[in-house]
Structure formats: structure tokens, C-alpha cells
Amino acid sequence: MPLTPAFEASVYKTRRDEVLRRMREMTSGPAIAIFPAMPVATRNSDVEHPYRAHSDLYWLTGFEEPEAVAVLSTQGDKPFTLFVRPRDKEKEIWTGRRAGTEGAVKNFGADQAFEIGKLGDELPRLVGSARTLFYRVGGDDPEFDSRVAKLLHALRARARAGVNAPPRIEDPGQIVHELRLRKEPRELDALRKAVQLTRKGHLACMKACRPGMHEYDLHALLERDFREGGGRGWGYYPIVAAGENATVLHYNDNCMPIRDGDLVLIDAGAEYDLYTGDVTRTFPASGRFSAVQRACYQLVLDAADACIAATRPGETIEGLHEKAVRILTEGMVKLGLLKGEADQLIKENTFRRYYMHRTSHWLGLDVHDVGSYSIDGKPRPLEAGMVFTIEPGLYIASDEENAPKELRGIGIRIEDDILVTNSGHENLTVSIPRSVKDVEAACTR
Ligand SMILES: [Mn+2]
Numbered sequence: 001m002p003l004t005p006a007f008e009a010s011v012y013k014t015r016r017d018e019v020l021r022r023m024r025e026m027t028s029g030p031a032i033a034i035f036p037a038m039p040v041a042t043r044n045s046d047v048e049h050p051y052r053a054h055s056d057l058y059w060l061t062g063f064e065e066p067e068a069v070a071v072l073s074t075q076g077d078k079p080f081t082l083f084v085r086p087r088d089k090e091k092e093i094w095t096g097r098r099a100g101t102e103g104a105v106k107n108f109g110a111d112q113a114f115e116i117g118k119l120g121d122e123l124p125r126l127v128g129s130a131r132t133l134f135y136r137v138g139g140d141d142p143e144f145d146s147r148v149a150k151l152l153h154a155l156r157a158r159a160r161a162g163v164n165a166p167p168r169i170e171d172p173g174q175i176v177h178e179l180r181l182r183k184e185p186r187e188l189d190a191l192r193k194a195v196q197l198t199r200k201g202h203l204a205c206m207k208a209c210r211p212g213m214h215e216y217d218l219h220a221l222l223e224r225d226f227r228e229g230g231g232r233g234w235g236y237y238p239i240v241a242a243g244e245n246a247t248v249l250h251y252n253d254n255c256m257p258i259r260d261g262d263l264v265l266i267d268a269g270a271e272y273d274l275y276t277g278d279v280t281r282t283f284p285a286s287g288r289f290s291a292v293q294r295a296c297y298q299l300v301l302d303a304a305d306a307c308i309a310a311t312r313p314g315e316t317i318e319g320l321h322e323k324a325v326r327i328l329t330e331g332m333v334k335l336g337l338l339k340g341e342a343d344q345l346i347k348e349n350t351f352r353r354y355y356m357h358r359t360s361h362w363l364g365l366d367v368h369d370v371g372s373y374s375i376d377g378k379p380r381p382l383e384a385g386m387v388f389t390i391e392p393g394l395y396i397a398s399d400e401e402n403a404p405k406e407l408r409g410i411g412i413r414i415e416d417d418i419l420v421t422n423s424g425h426e427n428l429t430v431s432i433p434r435s436v437k438d439v440e441a442a443c444t445r
Pocket of ligand 1 (some may be wrong): 278361390391415
């Protein structure tokens with residue numbers, strides 16, 4: 001794990017200061033916020049999954065080691081406490097160097113640092129002096145939830161001794177996730193690098209694909225290109241789906257043969273400085289779309305283009321989804337997939353037979369990034385600096401008896417990463433081939 005943060009330490013300090021400012025604004029009296037690391041996950045037996053930091057903790061500190069806890073306090077002259085794994089000569093021989101408490105202060109800007117083993121002693125002191133505890137119950141670590149619950153229980157048990165548990169608990173996501181939703185210029189730089197590596201991987205797959213290869217052959221190219229150039233690898237497990245596998249939304253066996261006449265759907269994004277791209281392209285294994293494939297593809301592309309063109313501050317993700325659904329549903333009727341009036345088919349959700357997911361999600365440190373989609377029950381207006389996906393699709397199951405035979409087994413998705421700008425939008429992934437012509441050209445051997 002890096003012993004220094006990706007950005008200069010002042011970046012994280014500015015973020016923490018803003019979080020503390022908002023904590024003060026939301027509360028009266030002392031408040032503290034606790035951000036635990038992601039737990040280490042076992043893959044099998046004594047093999048662990050590669051460790052990936054918790055995005056909130058990473059955004060606040062740049063710290064990537066496991067077994068860490070960041071605490072922010074609105075009181076006193078040490079607003080930022082970081083609990084970290086201790087330096088340990090023997091363990092470091094096995095698992096690599098650690099920042100330790102000294103590095104936490106020197107490189108990560110902690111006002112004070114403790115070894116993680118001291119958490120049980122220090123946390124009651126920090127929490128016991130607060131009127132509001134910002135902690136995301138039901139976050140990503142149930143064990144830490146139970147640790148916090150036990151701590152509150154212990155504090156309440158000491159009420160007669162004058163100790164108080166904070167009477168108010170708030171979700172720090174209200175602050176941190178709102179801030180993460182609007183990307184800073186340096187975050188956009190990282191996203192652009194992620195997107196560059198993502199582009200390389202997708203282009204390599206289009207170029208290399210031949211009938212007779214397997215899905216894993218293309219998966220291997222993605223793994224290579226997502227690492228070369230300093231990428232961390234994928235930001236989410238890639239989907240490489242040939243033929244009817246493309247109609248399975250979260251297919252990721254990536255093991256089947258690719259046949260002549262198949263469409264290949266690849267949904268894959270590289271991660272750079274923990275920011276991830278999220279791109280889907282669908283291309284013909286043979287290099288040329290058949291007439292029915294082209295008609296289906298063009299429909300999905302039309303929906304994507306219309307949504308992208310409409311993206312500007314003030315527009316909503318809900319509004320874009322409705323636009324995609326309208327275009328796709330009208331197209332389903334033209335293709336003979338559905339019969340009837342588009343209005344009725346939309347009202348009765350009949351279109352969901354072939355388009356069953358939403359059109360967009362936020363994108364950033366997490367592939368399904370944080371930030372609420374509605375405010376006071378209404379769809380949230382887009383603002384400059386927000387990044388999200390537009391990913392309409394069309395999925396015709398191979399056993400869908402309502403569909404014309406020649407369309408069965410076709411699965412198509414086109415997904416781009418869109419930055420909202422003051423004047424409208426920027427498609428960060430526009431240079432990854434999208435049009436029929438460009439896709440076929442990219443598949444040319
Ligand atoms: Mn996506």
C-alpha cells in the first residue's frame with residue numbers, strides 16, 4: 001500500500017475542513033464522525049481478496065491500508081485522529097511496509113494517530129464527549145456496527161457516573177456523499193486516466209476478437225490494458241458476454257466460446273487512483289453487424305445519443321431515463337418486439353420485458369457512486385461537476401416467445417461516462433467507438 005497519499009496532503013485537509021464545517025452547521029454542541037476501513041475479505045481458505053480501501057475513508061484521508069479508522073472531531077485542537085496498523089518489522093516482511101502512527105501524522109496529516117489496538121481505549125473517550133455521533137450504521141462493515149452499538153451501550157451504562165452517550169446519531173453520508181458527488185478538477189483528471197485505460201482495453205478487444213476465441217481471451221486483454229499505464233486493474237468485475245450471454249445483465253463467467261454471428265457485449269472499466277471508468281460496448285464478433293443486429297444496435301444508440309444530448313444542469317436522471325424508455329419502447333414496436341401504443345406500453349411497464357434496468361447511476365470512486373438521486377422526493381437536478389453513466393440497452397432472451405425469432409438472443413448495451421458542465425455536458429468516453437460505422441472500423445483486422 002502506498003506510504004503517501006495520491007494527491008498532496010492539503011487536498012484531504014481541505015476536504016476534512018469542509019466536512020467539519022458542515023458537521024458544525026448541522027449540530028449544536030460537540031460532534032464527532034467515525035469512518036472505518038473496509039474489512040479484509042477472505043476469498044477462500046487462507047487467501048484474501050486484494051485489498052481495496054473504503055471510498056469514504058480514502059476520499060477523506062488518501063489512506064489505503066486495512067484496519068484503519070478515521071475520526072473527525074469538531075472540538076479541541078486535534079480535529080483529525082487516525083487509527084492505523086502498528087509498524088511491525090516481522091509482519092512487514094510478509095505483507096509490506098506500513099505507514100504506522102508516525103506516517104499517519106507525517107504523510108497523511110493526522111493531528112494525532114494511535115495504533116488500531118488502542119481503539120477500544122480511545123474511542124469511548126472521543127464518542128463520550130460528543131452530543132452528535134456521525135456514523136453510517138448499515139454501511140459496509142456489520143462488525144464495526146456492532147462495535148459502535150456496544151460502545152454506546154457501555155457509555156449509557158455509565159450514565160449514573162455522569163457519562164453520556166451522544167443522544168443523536170447522523171449519517172455522515174449526508175455530508176461526505178454530497179461532496180463526493182461533485183468532482184474536483186483533480187478527481188476528473190484521475191477519471192480521465194481511468195477512461196483512457198478503459199478505452200485501450202475496449203479497443204484491443206474489438207480489434208482482436210475472432211469467432212472461435214473465448215470470452216476469457218478478451219477478458220485477458222482487459223486485465224492487461226487496465227494495469228498497463230499505472231491502472232489498478234478493473235473497478236468492477238468485467239462482463240464479457242458473447243451471443244445470448246449478453247442478455248444476462250450481470251453475466252461474468254466469461255468462459256464461453258465466441259461464435260460467428262455473435263454480438264459481444266463488454267461492460268468493463270479500469271480503475272486509476274481508485275476512480276473507475278464504467279463503459280459498455282457491443283460489437284459483432286465477425287466485424288460486421290447483420291441487418292437485424294444493426295437495427296437493434298442503432299435503436300440503443302439513438303436512445304443513448306438523445307439522453308446525452310439532453311444532459312445539462314437542471315436536467316434530471318429521471319428525465320433522461322424517461323427519454324430513453326420512450327425511444328426504446330417506440331423502437332420495440334417498430335422492430336416487432338411489442339404491439340400497441342407506446343404510451344400504453346410505457347404506462348404498463350411492458351417495455352421492461354426488453355429493458356429492465358435504469359439508464360444512469362453516479363460514477364466516481366465507486367462504480368455505483370454515492371449521492372442521493374432525489375431531494376425531498378423529487379428527482380435531483382444535475383449540476384456541473386457531477387459524473388454519471390448513460391447506458392440504455394435492449395435484451396431479448398433466447399427463449400422469449402413474444403419476440404420475432406431472428407431477434408431472440410440479442411443483447412445490446414451502450415454505456416458512456418458523462419460529465420455535467422456549465423454549458424451542458426462532456427462525454428468522457430466518446431472516443432471509444434460507438435456508431436455502427438466506427439465500431440465496424442474498430443473491428444477491422
Ligand atoms: Mn454502469
